[in-house]
Structure formats: structure tokens, C-alpha cells
Amino acid sequence: MTKNRLARLLGSAAIGIALTFSAAEAAEVEVLHWWTSGGEAAALNVLKQDLESKGITWKDMPVAGGGGEQAMTVLRARVASGEPPTAVQMLGFDILDWGKEGVVADLNEVAAAEGWDGVVPLALQAFSKYDGKWIASPVNVHSTNWIWANKAVFDKLGIAPPTNWDEFIAAADKIKASGLTAIAHGGQAWQDATIFDSVVLTTGGFDFYKKALVDLDQETLGSDTMKTVFDRMSQIRGYLDPNFSGRDWNLASAMVIKGEAGMQIMGDWAKGEFLNAGQKPGQDFLCFRFPGTQGNVTFNSDQFVLFAVGDEQKPAQVELAKAIMAPTFQSAFNVVKGSVPARTDVSDEAFDDCGKKAMADLKEAAGANHLIGSLAHGHAAPAAVKNAIYDVVTNHFNGSISSEEAVKQLMAAVAGAQ
Amino acid sequence: MTTATTIDSTIGWLQRQLPKLVLAPSFAVVLLFVYGFILWTIYLSFTESKMMPNYGFTGLSAYARLWAQPNWYVALQNLGIFGTLYIGICIGLGLLLAILLDQRIRIEGLLRPIYLYPMALSFIVTGTAWQWFLNPGLGLEKTMHEWGWTSFTFDWLINSDKAIYTIVIAAVWQSSGFVMAIFLAGLRGIDSELIRAAQIDGASSFAIYRRIVIPMLRPVFLSAFIVLAHMAIKSYDLVIALTGGGPGRATEVPATFMYSYTFTRNQMGVGAASAVIMLMTIAAVIVPYLYSELRERRHEQ
């Protein structure tokens, strides 16, 4: 090798090494999430650009599938290998479970400096903190006890949004009689359970819901009220169309959007579908609380859990946590996502009518202590129990077992999963 | 001994050990990544691991929980149904296609890749395509309606009792071509002298196939059985892509059960117990085959 060549080789090697080192020093966050669809990704992009303006690179780690199931598996592999991602999107009890494993970061400093304790509802904080330490930044609050209805269908049939169970059944009957599908639904376990949430709440009230699905009291689970709940679930099934099994939730929303169905019982991420189709709340579609659950909010909250990372990555991680909780981001993200901010001090200006109603409901429920986690979305009971209840609810909903049998199985399932 | 002879004998020893040294890394890798991990899983099945491994020994509690889950029985039953149908139909169909193709077909070169290509597709692709195909609102049923056959129903996919059979259909589609290929290879390896002798004796084609050809394919049957059995037990991707385990949990199989309990329900102990049962089932099938296989060789030699 000639001297010149050697010199050049060494030179480029030196540059290469220097670049590698400087690249390692550049601030970087690795974020694991499952927000892969257009709307969600656009919402998350707001955060990415915010961080990039602060000089922090965003390493995206999307793993779609199963509403986060695959992502949780990948997370496990990463934690087992000793290299957790900087932040992970997570829901409910999973957050506390990971906190218990002792692999998460302590955010108390940032929380104190930014005053998080004062602006995040207590019911949410229950999931953002472990052992008194902040470990996650909540992004939003979704609530699940909503009904989304096609206004044209309601107007044509002279139906007003029902306020109790009997009115609800009467409305469904009317829609069914007119030849349309009364309730659009997707037959997947979590969707069945979403309906279950609301039916439990409307049948037994707030205290019953709490005793049964949060405290997991066996007597309550085996009570006659619970049997009524299952009977009502069967009743609802009578208003579905025959092809509901396995249908994705957004296709059920599409049925309501197109006027093929009257109502959908779904959380407020459904609003995104209606907005995407160019519909306006109050004009084309209606949003109202599940009849009988007014004044209560069953919620689930997406939070980013910050994992314990090396010292060089900590500053970037703190910036990420702060950016998530910033009011501007909270407003921008939630307007797109269909949920409401996790901070109670964000103005509702930018939100549409359903969003404004959601924020008002949240404040009211939080104030009256009627804000409670949704079972179907992992905020009432841990994963093992939640899935065990899924099994019973979905088996019953699909007609495999009777209501009495379902009550018995529910008691056994909850006991066996603890 | 002089240094020269010591070096010589060392080199000689190395040379004799060379084959084993070449084999050693592979064997070591297998020992660790297969047997080491199996032992790890067996150990975990005796703990109450929840989210991450917890190494406190708790005896058979995880197994007790496992057998108390109704889902587990559904999973085992489904494995039985799926496994039997999948293996049976694949072998039957593969053999039939191989025999047909062996009849000096002019377009064999065209047909063979057509039967074989499904094997090339990943389960996500297969599951997506078949899910669409079998969806009553979007797929075959709708097409039949549009073509005028309005009373046609094919709602197996969303029917709790019948959904498992849709998985059989998709899986057979995926693998029968491969079975056909190995039967075809086997058929072509049969000594034509035997066939000719039988023909001279006046045996009909059917009798020839039944009495001579098929019995001679015994080793191929066994190979096909092994490959198919292993795919049946491992079939996680296909079930998830096609039905997601549903409707409800009607198409749960041990592989999805194990995944669900380990990763989604944070009950790693129960998941490990189910994995051990799965491995025992696999061993029960594979070990006798391997034993008979390798024993026969000794006789041949």
C-alpha cells in the first residue's frame, strides 16, 4: 500500500471513529409504541418534531398488533436483554407491573419542578406512580362509556339520545324495526368487554362497578345484579347484525358513519373515524354517555413509561417526559386523537363539541370521585384478571353459556387469576 | 519421548479430533439454545413467575393453575382436531397429487410450482389473504351472492364451532404442496423393475399402487408426518393472523395459549407449564420416530 493511500485510509478511519463517538453522544430517545395508523402517527409526530427542535433524535420503534400485545412481548425481550427502550407506550396495570419489576426511572424531580401532582387527576396518578414515585407521563384520557350515533337516522325515526336503559332499548327497537342495524359492533373480546363496562355501570351504579371490577369482591360478582348484567348483554346481542364476529372496531364505526347502523358503543377514539370521514359532531353524528352512566366516567389513559437507562440518556429522557406533559402538546395531540388531555388545566378551545363535553364530564366526574378505570382497557384490574373476565364475557356474548353459568364462571375466573 | 514425536503425536491427535472439533461449535450452540432453554423453561414451570422470571421454587402450583383453565382444554382439543385433520388431509392430498403428477403429465413443470408456492408465503401473508377470502361480508360468500347463488353461506370463520376448520383449510393449502413434492421424489425413487414384474403378473394399476408403491413409500410417510407434526404444534402465526384465537377463544391452540399466558396475562409460570406440556407432546411424537429410524440403520449395516 502506498504512503498516500495509507494516509488517506487512516484519515478516513479517524473521521469515522470521531463520527461514531459524536453520534453516540447526540441525545436520542428510543420510543416503543403501537400507534401505527395514519391518525395516531400524525398525532405522535407532533411530539417527535417538538423533540427534534430541541436537538433530540427520535428513534422510532413501532410494533403493531393486538392493541399493544406484540409491543409488550418485544418490551419483555428488550428488558430481559438489559437494554430497555427509553420510553414505552403503556396502559393501566401494565405500568404498575413494570414498576414492581424495578426497571423504571424515577421522575419525581421533573414532576416536582413542573407541578404534575396538581394538574393530573388522582385516578390517573394511581397509574402514573409506583411506590410514591412518578414513573410515567400520561398523554391522554380516553373514556369508554360513550355511544356514537348517526344523527340522520335518529332524526328520521324521531329518537332523542336515550338517558336510561329503557329508553335505550326503545331506541334500539325503533332502529331495528326500520330495517337498519340497531347497534354496530365488532365481535372481538375487548370490544365485548367495552360494552360490559358500560352495562355493569348502568345496571349496578358506580359502587357496584367498583366493588365488582376493581375490588373483585366475590359476593358482588356472584350477585343477582351481575346476572341481570349478563341478561342485558344478551339483549344487546339481539340488536347486532349477523356478521359482527371478528369485525374490527373501525369497520363498525364505518357502519354508523354510512347510516347502515344507528349506534356504536365504543370509547372516544371512535370520534377520530367520524372526523376523518368529514362528519361534524352535533350535525352528522351524536355523542352521548351510555344511558344510565351520566356523571360517571370510565377511563383509560395512554402513558409513556420511562425506563431506567444509562446516565448519558437521562437528560434526553427528562426532556421527553417534560415535552409529553407540556400543555401545547397535550392540546395538539388530543385534538387529533379524540381523547382529552391528562392535564386538567389545558384550555378546551381547540376541541370540537364532543371533546368539550368529554373534558367537562371528566372534570365533573373527577370532582365527584366518579372517575374510575375501565376494566376492558386494563385500568380496573391487572392483566391476568382482565383477560380472565374477557374469556367469560366473550363466551357468554357469543352464546356459548347462559347468564347463570356466566356468573359462576366469572367468580371462578377472577379467583383463579389472582 | 523426543519433542519431535510429542509434536507429531499431538498433531496426530488433533487431526483425529478434527471432525469432532468441527462438529463441536454447532453441538454446543444446540446444547445451550435448545436444551439449556428447555431446562430453564422446565424450572420456570415450577415457579410462580408472573411478568418476568422469578426463580423461587413453588412446586406444582403453576401446573395446578394450568389444568384449572378451561381455555387449556379448548386448546388441547383444538390441537387434536387441527393436528389430525391437517396431517391426515395433507398426506392424503399430497399423495394424491403426487400420484397424479407422476402419470407423465406434460404440464408438470407448470403445475409443480403452483402446488408448491404457498409454502413460500409467510403466515402473516397467508392469514391475511385467507381471512379476507373467508370473511362472509367481503370474501367468498359475498362473491357467490353476487354471482347469483344467494343462499350460499360460508360463515365458518365467525362460527365458534367451525372456526378451527378454517385454520385447517388455510394450513393444508400452505403445506400440501411440500408433501406432494416429497412424495413425488419418493415415487420417482421406486425401482421400476418391481413395478414391471407386478404388471407382467397381471396386476391392475390400483393394486400395484396399493400393494407395492404405497408400502414402499413408508419412509416418506414418516418424514412427511414429522414435518407436518412439527408445523402443527408450532402453528402460532397462522392462528393469530387468521382468527386471532377467536371467535372468543374458540380457536385457541397450545401455542397461542402459551404466548397469551406468558406475555399478555403476565402469568409466566403457567405459560412455562403449558410449554412443558407442549414439549412433552412433541417429544412423545418425535422420540419414538427417531429411535426407530436410527435403530433400523443398525440393522441395515
Place this chain on the structure above:
Amino acid sequence: MSSSAAAAPVAGGVGTAWLWRVAIYGALLLFAVIYLLPLFVMLVTSFKTLDEIRGGDMLQLPQQPTIEPWLNAWGTACIGLTCEGLKGYFWNSIRMVVPAVAISTLLGAFNGYVLTKWRFPGHRLIFAMMLFGCFIPFQVVLVPMAQVLGKLGIANSTPGLILVHVAYGLGFTTLFFRNYYEAFPNELIKAAMIDGAGFFRIFFRILLPSSGPIIVVTVIFQFTNIWNDFLFGASFAAGGSSPMTVALNNLVSSSTGVKEYNVHMAGAMIAALPTLLVYVLAGRYFVRGLMAGAVKG
């Protein structure tokens, strides 16, 4: 060369024989159509516009064909936050699969060679133990593998993924080569030894050159399995170095928004193209290789 049973005239004379031919061809073609149907549906859907998909029946040819979905899937579809389509992940898969296939095939060849031509006491047991590795379900080894990779420092990287696939491919590759070399005449080996050839020379000069068919079978099998794997790819290489299957899953499994079926199908076809190509081009060698004893009893 087909089995001579085919040449035997069926009782009943030439007329029936012709009927049989028709029946055989008919059956074969019917099966061919059934096998092709899903592929046809996928292809046809990937060239349609969304309106056409929603409105029409799935077997219909596209009335207004468009290659938008393909361009979209390759270059502009959003996988998570990056909207650059599948192309980056395609190359990730190639970068991962080629070394994994090469290494596992080479090792399998060596192993098969040793196990058949250099037998030592216990070789049968060793072989059986290696073979059992083919049957282990991947979910079982996920967590311990992550721990091991972490300790080795190659977790969440392409080399880590390559190691995983090599480890679990060794059983199959060893099986294929062992069965093949078993049938290889020992006289040639003995003659070479007498001429003074050593371990490696015999392998590279005598065995390897005649191993064409079995190499093809092994490469096809390994390529397909590794290319199509999802679980390991997602767990050990998520993010920028994800293989294609992970990206495809992200594309197809999004839980909100409009499902762009045409883009999904186009993406699935792109994911399947390499393996399909390999099967179509090397298909005939596959059968030849199988005949040469890959899966002989």
C-alpha cells in the same frame, strides 16, 4: 422419469384410458385453480382502488387498474412515524437472511459430513439431539434468548438475529446434509484418503462439488423460514433494523383509520416476492434434491 405403473394400460382398453387421462388432467387443473385463488385475489386487490374494493366482488379484475398501492407500499406507506414504505426493511431482511442462510448451510454441510464420514461412538445420539432442536416452539425460548443476547451485547441488532436463526436452523440443515451424504459412496472417500487427502480437502474437493441439489434444498428451506419469521425479528431487532415481516405487520395490523386493503396486499406481495422467486426458479432443483435423499426415511 415417472414410475412405470403409469405405463400400464388400464383394464378396459384405449377408450377408458383416454377418459382417465382427461379425469387426471381435470383433477390436477381444478386443484391448480384452488391453489392459485388466494394469490389471484391478493394480486388483483393490490391493483384496485379502494372504492372498487369496497364496491365490487373480490374475484373481479380491476376496472381501473392502478399501481399506486405498490408505489405506496414500497416507498411512502407509514410504518410507525417514518413514512418511507417497506423498502428500508426489505434491505434489512436481505442483510439478515443472506448471512444466516449461508452460515447455517455451511455448518450443516460440515456437520452432515462429520456425522456420516467420520463416525465416532455416540454419533447417532448427537445427531438425534441436534434434530430435536428443529421442533422447539419459538415462544418458549424468547425470554432466555433475550437474556443471553443481552449478556453477549448483541441484543436488538442484526448480528443477534443472525445468531438466533443460525442456532435454530442447524437442526434442519444438519438433517438434510446428513441424509444426503449418507448415500454418498464411501469408496470415493476411501480412495481420496489413500491418496493422502485430509479432512478439509475431501470435503471441499469431493463432497461439496456434488452437493448441488442438497444445497439448493437447504437454501430454499432456510431462506423461506428465516425470511418469513416474525417473532424473533420483532423481539430482537425492533425499530430501524427490523426485518420486512415486522414492518409488514405494522402496516397491516394498524388498529385505527381506514384499512387500505390494496396497500396491504401490495405490501404482502412485496414481502413474498423473494421467496416466491426462489421457489419458482429453483423449484425443479428442489424436487431433484429431495429425490437425492433430503427427506428419505
